[in-house]
Amino acid sequence: MRKIDMLLHEYGLSHQNETNKTIHWICVPAIFFSIVGLIFSIPSGLLETYLPFLQSFANWATVVLAIVLVYYLSISPPLALGMFFFSALCLAIANLIVLISPIPLWIISVGIFIISWIFQFYGHKIEGKKPSFLKDVQFLLIGPAWLMHFIYKKLGFAY
Numbered sequence: 001m002r003k004i005d006m007l008l009h010e011y012g013l014s015h016q017n018e019t020n021k022t023i024h025w026i027c028v029p030a031i032f033f034s035i036v037g038l039i040f041s042i043p044s045g046l047l048e049t050y051l052p053f054l055q056s057f058a059n060w061a062t063v064v065l066a067i068v069l070v071y072y073l074s075i076s077p078p079l080a081l082g083m084f085f086f087s088a089l090c091l092a093i094a095n096l097i098v099l100i101s102p103i104p105l106w107i108i109s110v111g112i113f114i115i116s117w118i119f120q121f122y123g124h125k126i127e128g129k130k131p132s133f134l135k136d137v138q139f140l141l142i143g144p145a146w147l148m149h150f151i152y153k154k155l156g157f158a159y
Contacts, residue, residue: 004076004159008149011142014129023123027116028143029086034116036061036090037097037109061091071141078159082148 015021040061065087072080097105124131132139152159
């Protein structure tokens with residue numbers, strides 16, 4: 001069995017309840033975005049100084065997402081492609097918020113993060129099982145891939 005199949009199976013074991021699944025479909029992408037937003041909010045002056053070739057893309061979120069995408073690439077290149085597009089969408093939304101919102105991105109991100117985690121823990125209370133990441137921190141990255149694999153299945157794509 002491939003590593004990705006084992007990880008998705010193990011993650012799925014604590015996500016059987018339909019209410020918990022629905023909560024995850026909303027909150028996992030929201031948490032992913034909120035983390036991107038928080039990292040995006042870190043001033044990037046040093047990054048631009050040491051990596052001038054990234055001048056137009058230079059922010060810490062881009063660097064961290066590149067590392068995260070390498071992880072996804074190591075477990076499933078097709079899922080990595082989907083996560084690349086979702087990551088790009090998160091970066092675009094974060095940039096749009098910075099450009100048009102009177103509320104700073106980091107405040108919006110903290111709010112989304114806290115509310116989403118409250119719902120996630122509520123979902124796991126309903127499920128009666130602890131969140132997978134309490135067993136292994138890599139499941140924080142498997143959650144978004146778990147959702148992406150359902151999208152791939154629906155579209156008939158191999159993952």
